Amino acid sequence: MFFNGGMDREHMRKALAQNPNMLRTLLGLSFTLIFMLSYAVYANTIDTAYYTYTTDASVSEQSSDSGLAFDRVYDEAASTTTWSANVTIDRNNLTWVNVSAEDLAPGATLTVFDAAGLWTHSLLGIEDARDFSCADDCRLNETTTLEETDGVAVYKGLAVTEPGARSNGTVVAESQGEADDMAAAIVSNRHGSAVLRVTIVEPGNRSTTPALSIEMVNEALSNVQPFDVDVASEFVWALTAVFACFSIVLLPAFAIYAVSRRKERANEAKLAQAEALDDTSTTSTASEEVEENEAS
Template sequence: MRKALAQNPNLLRTLVGLSVTLIFMLSYAVYGATVSPSVYIYQTEATVDTYNASEADEEVQRYYNDDDNTTTWSWQINANDANLTWVNITATELSDGAVLRVTNIAKLYSHELLGNTYDLQNPLEEEFSCADLCDYDTKHERTAEDGGTIEFHALTSVDPARRSNGSVFAADLTEAEEKSRAAIYYEHSPSIVRIEIIEQGNRSTEPSVSAETVNEEFSSVEVFSVDAGTEFLWALAAVVGCFSMVLIPSFTVYFAARAKEKRDEAKLQLAQAKVDQHLSDAEQGSNGDTAPK
């Protein structure tokens, strides 16, 4: 390191200047993102409507098919079509092999993994994407192999901008609000959802069915902002970290070389001392041999 500084006395000045330049550039980037933003974050407000077959105005219809020996329970709900995002249905007290059929003429996106808690036993769970795996159809079916409960979840659109908040690029707040409302607005029509449960045999016990629909509306929009002080500290930490990655190995090599050099110098001094002692002893012996008798 000393030799490097001796050969290039401006090395330290260059390193300091480069550090200051990087800090200035990062600070300016943070400042630019803070005072002249083009990203706006909008919030949505969700309205959840629940429907229960046992409390509905329209009673659940029962139909028994002699030919197939099946009992079909049917019920329909009139969901709000304005910005409808989710349709969730739960059927309980089902017999073995019961089938839940959900029909909507406007089509729904659904998959068995959609809306469920992942346990990573299915290889599709880790990288599940409704846009890639969900079925988009007017009819969806689920089967209760061992009876019990069936939970059905469906989306009206796979566009994430229509639900659970989002972001837009705009020149000002007015344009941001217009783009936000345009991204959220959607009319799912017709919004009538027909629910059918098909069970084997002549059943008289009506299963329990409930439904839930979610509508999301525009709530607010605000400019995306960052904490300049915090971002500056992160930038400074990044610069220090980068230079540490470069300088720490160099200083490690330098100090290791200095330690080896000191060990070599100590060995050389010890060897020199032994040589001097040997020469001194030899001179004393020579002087003793030449002394007069």
């Protein structure tokens, strides 16, 4: 950046060696620029149009243990027992609908019906799922049927796929009022169906009621506030970053200056030694000439 071949290096070395004030000037300009740029980074960080909002999730649960009523129908011709239950949905800001059935007979199925449809996928709700995004991969289904595995069937559905509607989020706004309206628009929704129907079909004539649990999650906007940072730590980080950049640029110049000064001092020492030897030699020669003249 600073040098263009050997000539530029030599010119820089001579300039720094002949003008020590240049080093102080470079240092002064460097620290001034470092401080100004650090403040610019810091000011740009804290002066933001970002607002963060939080939501409060309320969970309601209905289960066979808490008195959820089943309708039982035995189909003698098909030799199957059907258990069905209707569950009322809180439609305001509904996000998750989770249905879990246990103690199922081998070959049993769990069917969840919602007239407005729920977004579902086999990987939904799995924490370590890879290459999965419900916004891209989930499908809106009115009816979903799952087969039991080891006597258990679990259904997970979403009323909305927007992540900001079911968790904390961020909006970009010009004012607090605009941020409040934007956050409310993201979180607020009203599900189109008020009833969820759950059906379990088991082979044979079953008299033992399956263990069924239905969990629904509703979100409510809690707080909207400007995004803020730790002022002191952000300024320190900005100062460190800019200082590191300038160090990378300026250290070569300072290193050349130090080397040139060291060489200059060595040359001065050699010159002084040579002058001392020359003075000694001149004095010896003059003494010999005087002695010769006196002898003659």
